[in-house]
Amino acid sequence: xxxxxxxxxxxxxxxxxxxxxxxxxxxxxxxxxxxxxxxxxxxxxxxxxxxxxxxxxxxxxxxxxxxxxxxxxxxxxxxxxxxxxxxxxxxxxxxxxxxxxxxxxxxxxxxxxxxxxxxxxxxxxxxxxxxxxxxxxxxxxxxxxxxxxxxxxxxxx
Numbered sequence: 001x002x003x004x005x006x007x008x009x010x011x012x013x014x015x016x017x018x019x020x021x022x023x024x025x026x027x028x029x030x031x032x033x034x035x036x037x038x039x040x041x042x043x044x045x046x047x048x049x050x051x052x053x054x055x056x057x058x059x060x061x062x063x064x065x066x067x068x069x070x071x072x073x074x075x076x077x078x079x080x081x082x083x084x085x086x087x088x089x090x091x092x093x094x095x096x097x098x099x100x101x102x103x104x105x106x107x108x109x110x111x112x113x114x115x116x117x118x119x120x121x122x123x124x125x126x127x128x129x130x131x132x133x134x135x136x137x138x139x140x141x142x143x144x145x146x147x148x149x150x151x152x153x154x155x156x157x
Contacts (some may be wrong), residue, residue, distance in 0.1 A: 003042040008054045014056025020144050029053075029068035033076065036041050036069060 001009065013035060017028045029036070032053070039049050050065045060068075 001038065003039075003044070006035065006042055007044060007048065008038040009041060010049060011052045011056040014053050014058055018057040025058055025064070026068045026071060028058055029060075029065065030072040030075065033069070033072040 011034060013027065013032055017031055022028055022031075036046075036049055040046065046066065046069070047062065050060075050062050053060065053065065
């Protein structure tokens with residue numbers, strides 16, 4: 001890619017990602033990681049790259065940008081390490097790997113609900129019931145139960 005076009009691509013991609021209202025700026029930087037690395041290797045400073053990201057509509061400081069960039073790099077390293085070890089679903093690495101997809105893979109926001117989302121309504125009820133049962137279990141005072149058991153053991157011995 002032409003070195004001057006790289007910064008334009010970063011700004012354009014940032015504008016697209018910001019328009020999607022992703023959950024955080026860290027996700028935007030993670031998805032821009034390949035372009036940022038390419039621009040840096042082409043000789044552009046992170047200060048100029050940051051300026052283009054801000055011009056693309058993302059409100060982020062230079063320090064936070066550097067932090068998010070470091071996190072994206074570390075996540076990429078963990079994902080690569082997991083793939084080398086044959087373990088692509090370990091811990092949260094698989095979740096982070098989903099955030100690293102490029103913006104071209106993001107479907108257009110048409111307002112239509114995919115069939116896969118409507119098919120799982122029964123499981124949502126099951127999940128809510130399970131969460132309710134877990135909440136009720138968590139309300140138990142296990143200290144009182146333990147003291148009661150200890151009293152009963154002392155009485156019987």
